[in-house]
Amino acid sequence: MAVADSDEFADRGNAPHDFRTTLSSEEIKVAGESAIELSFDSHYRGWAGQSASVTVEFDGSGEQTEILRYDSSSVEDNYDGSVLNANETIAVDVPAGAKKAVFRWNFQAEANSWYWAIDSVSVRQALPETAEEPTSAWVVSDIQGEPGDLAHAFSDVNEVRPDAAGLLMVGDIVATGSEAQWAEIDKVMNDAEGILPGTVAAAIGNHESYTGEPWEVLRDRFLSFAERDRVWDEYVLEGAGGEVPVLVLGQESQRPPEVPMSAEQIDWLKERLAHWTKQGKQVLVISHFPLGDTASASWIPWYHNHYEHNDQLTGILGDYPNAVMLNGHTHYPFELGDWATQRRTDGGHPDGFWAVNTGAIQVEWDARGEDTAGISEIVTRNINRGLTVDVYEDRLVIEGRDFGVAGAGGTNDVNSVVRSVTIPNPLAK
Template sequence: MAVADSDEYDDRADSPDRFDTTLVSAPVRVAGNRRLELSFDSHYRPWTGQTATVTVEFDGSGEEQTLLRYDGTNTVHNYDGALANNNETAVFDVPPNARHAVFRWRLQAPRNSWYWAIDSVALRKALGPVDPSRRTSLWVVSDVQGHPQDLAHGLGDLAEVRPDASGLLMVGDLVNTGAEWEWQEIYDVMAGAAEFTPEPVVAAIGNHESYAGETWESLRDRFLEFADRDKVWGEYVVEGAGGDVPVLVLGQEYPRPPEVGMSDEQVAWFDERLDHWTRQRKQVVVITHFPLGDTVSASWIPWYHDHHERNDELLSILGEHPNAILLTGHTHYPFELGDWAVRRRMPGGHPDGFVAVNTGAMHVEWDARGENTASIREVVTRDINRGLTLDVYHDRVVIEARDFGIPDADGHNEVNEVVRTLEVFNPLVRGRHR
């Protein structure tokens, strides 16, 4: 990790008024490549007059090409959620006959401004264009929580943008308490959307499925009846034009606490199935309602960090499988945050780690306020209706975070837009090197 911190810059009277520092890479061989992708983890805190740049120079030419620039024109003063805990990616062309490249990260700022931290720098061959006719698409929703009308609305919007989808993933909290009448509302929505909803429908259990004051077993079984499974975990293989997509579902087996208690059997099964699909060089989608600690937005907050009883064990398993894409709900945090999606690396694991993605919510949105975990508090920011689409190709998964909007009093709504897009490469496909 490298940190440039102008906030701690010496403020003696004889110090310069400007903080100006550059981190320079060693020369990196780029010969034989036409197009490359530089990626790195980034945590940037803006300030008035502060500028951050990333440049590339080829073969000592003295000419630097700017790959990224942040200044007052494209950042929010003092705190910009999109730039905190973020992963930056820059694609660039390599000039003909170029042999080596040097990269520079430069921070310029008035004295006592803010900082920039970077980590996990990687250079890879850039992916080429995709063929939309050769994809397997999935819809993803979560956290309906007693708003079946939002589920119906979201499914309709998903049908407009991916009518050829091959499956629907529902990542927990589909009802508010688990009462029978609430499940009937969901069944009614699904029946009304049956004509255009893709199959299979793959559901994960959340916490709201078991708040109705009945026995854990009866509430769990009510969920299992909807999921059409005999266990809270399971495996599906979704077929489509982009090839088969394996989906692994994890879930709570015992009454809380903890929120997500898991048996040795479930964890061993999960490890074995990830190993299997890794040998097949397949990207694997994993769904579980609660985030794992220190992955997506809010998972660093103490009361979210350890919901999974076997959190560290699951992280370790996932860290060995760079083809794993973990989808989690529960937090209701904005897609606009930098850590909406993260690449999590584990000690001793694969250097590419695994990717974790927040599914959004079909209910209210939350966010955090405060500078550290000791003072953190959460606030409800607005009513939302959001979800994801996944487009799976042989060498990547393209994830779109979508906003379905909230109809007005007259039922009008014209919002069905992409908020964020993430392209997750498959590092197991040959020809894609770090």
Template sequence: MAVADSDEYDDAPGAAGRFDTTLVSSPVRVFGYDELELTFDSHLRPWTGQSATVTVAFDGGEETTLLRYDSTNTANDYDADLANSTEALRFAVPSGVRQAVFRWRLDAPRNSWYWAIDSVAVRTTATATPSLDDATQLWVVSDIQGHPRDFAHGLRDLDAVRPDAAGLLIAGDIVPTGTTAEWRQIDDVVAGATSAGIMPDQLVAAIGNHESYAAASWETLRDRFLDFAGRDKVYGEYVLSGGGGEVPVLVIGQEFPRPPEVGMSDEQVAWLDERLDYWTERKKQVLVIAHFPLGDTVSASWIPWYHESYDRNDELTAMLGDHPNAIFLSGHTHYPFELGDWAVRRRVPGGHPDGFLAINTGAMHIEWDARGESTSSITEVTTRDINRGLTIDVYADRVIIEARDFGLAGPSGDNEVNEVLRHLEVANPLLHGRRR
């Protein structure tokens, strides 16, 4: 990790009150490629008069700017979109050049803020995006929690943009407490969507914490969830098919009464490890869906009360870290898609250098956010009602994820928004590898 910190800079003779530093990469061989992509993890705190730039120069030639953040395109002091984010910068490679050198420059008044980067890689890219007809389309929602009308509204919006979806994935907290009346509300929405001809053929559900808060035994509440999910265990595998071919989806979750939030058997963990290996050997990108995030992945998962939800958090993280083709989908936190860490690559010591991808699935209920940056004094607030989810398009060589805002269901249930807030293209790392 490299940190440029103007806050700790003292004026030196001739410095004119500014902090100006550049990190230069070693040369990277790029000969024979038309296009490549520079990726790195980034945490930038902007400030007035401060600029952060990334450039590339080929064979010792002039620098070309790939990225620039300054007061014209950032929010001073703290910009949530630039905190704990990942930058992916595509660039054309001129014909005949052999090497590229990259530079990260922070130019700032003394006593401004800082820029930290990590996990730098240059990789090949996928070709132009094919037609949606060539994709296996999926819908993803979570944390409905007693908002069946928003759920129904979101399904209509999803059908409007991805009408040929192979499956609906729900990342837990489907009901508020787990009563039979609550499940009946959700069943009615699903039945209504089915009657309207918009429900995908396959429903894939993960168990959340709210499924087991009602006044009944754990076993009774678990079985109500399993009846809805159409399984006899909280974990399982689905293979969904569409224009992009087969898409493996692995579901994991809580098997035992709390605490901890997610108690898992040896059998479930061994099963997950075996199925990840199976699909990795076949060079397939694989979706893993669960309610709780793993520690130190997506937004809020670094906060103490989210960090250790799994009794085997470190074991699961290390396991997934060996599978760069794994995409881990989690709900629970209700944090905004606007944050830089709504999607992150989580790397582990000794694992694959690309780690695994973790994605926040949003919520169809209220939104939460953090206040403060110190782990020891962090607080949370509710910010607003939301209704959000994902579309996932799986192609033969990549996955494209869009984070969407459906808008709240109005009095007539027809308040249309359907706005794309985030667009992420994830090339299959088993097919498109690193250059360095």
């Protein structure tokens, strides 16, 4: 990790913009490439007059081309969640005949401004354009008593992915787990039968068991909806882009912790990840709760250790760069930099695994405060959001979509893409 921190620059007597620093990469071989991608993790805190940039220079020409810039015109001063805990991936065209490239991270600010931290820098071949058709999936979570919004989401996502192979429902499908609430969801599913994908894979959430009835009764209502006999299982989506494995994880007994899991389920996860890795496939892992220190809000204490075996699960997934975990639960904004993160582990694969926040059908939450000791949360607005996933042989593309909510406090009914991330398949030949 490298940190440029003007806040700790002690000499207050210098002229404005007195803190300047540049970090340069080694020379990187680019001969024969027409385009490359620079990827790095970035944590930027802005201030008036402060700026940061990334430039590239080819073959020692002395000409530096700016490929990324943060300043007061592009980043909100003092605090902008979109550039905190974020991944930056930048496509760079390589001039004909160029042999080497040098990247530079430049930071300048008045003393006692803020900072920029970077980590996990990599350069790779750019993915070529593809004309292939993908295998697609719809992803929703955290409906929690809003069946009307769920029906609306189905209608919107069908407009953009009518040939999707699967619907992934990532927990908190109902508000408390009552029979009446499941009946409402069943009606939405039945009414949408003509447009729903052929495969529905559901994960259990915490809101499935809040009526006060015995855990076994509430679990079995979920299992009846999911049409299986255990909380974890495997699905294989079939589409134009080939097979897409989906591994579903979940709690097996009454809380606490939120996600008690047996050794059998963990061993099954390891075996299925190994199996699909041998096939060269990217694997979707869906589980309602985030693992600690992955996607949005998972650094907050009450989200950080929901899993009984949090560290073990993180370590297992860290060995599989083809694994992509989708989690709900937090209701946090797609606009945050850490809505999609690349989580690396000690001793794991250098690329780690990806974790992506699914958004929520119900309402949006966000954090207030900047340290774990004093953090709090608030409900910010009514929303209706989910994901589409498009899987190709050499990549998958995830779009965070806003389906829109009518009424006060809602968003416009725009069926728009808020964020997207392309995750290369490291196993593709």
